[in-house]
Amino acid sequence: xxxxxxxxxxxxxxxxxxxxxxxxxxxxxxxxxxxxxxxxxxxxxxxxxxxxxxxxxxxx
Numbered sequence: 686x687x688x689x690x691x692x693x694x695x696x697x698x699x700x701x702x703x704x705x706x707x708x709x710x711x712x713x714x715x716x717x718x719x720x721x722x723x724x725x726x727x728x729x730x731x732x733x734x735x736x737x738x739x740x741x742x743x744x745x
Contacts, residue, residue, distance in 0.1 A: 689722060697743045705740045707731050 696704050706724065708715050716737065724739035731738060 689718075693722075693741075693743065701743055703740050703742050705730070705738065707736050707738050710735045710737055 693704060704724075705727070706719065707730075708719060710716075719739055719741075722741065724741045727738050727740040729736070729738045
């Protein structure tokens with residue numbers, strides 16, 4: 686969890702306004718963790734089957 690929080694802090698300090706990622710639908714634990722961290726499902730930017738696109742707005 687510290688690694689994810691560190692990456693989010695780094696993105697914020699680098700001036701990013703959002704973080705985007707994609708996760709395979711079968712990765713239920715990863716999806717649950719990303720949702721817990723505030724990532725929401727967004728329109729796909731990748732049309733590979735079984736892939737979910739997520740995005741988290743960054744404060745700051």
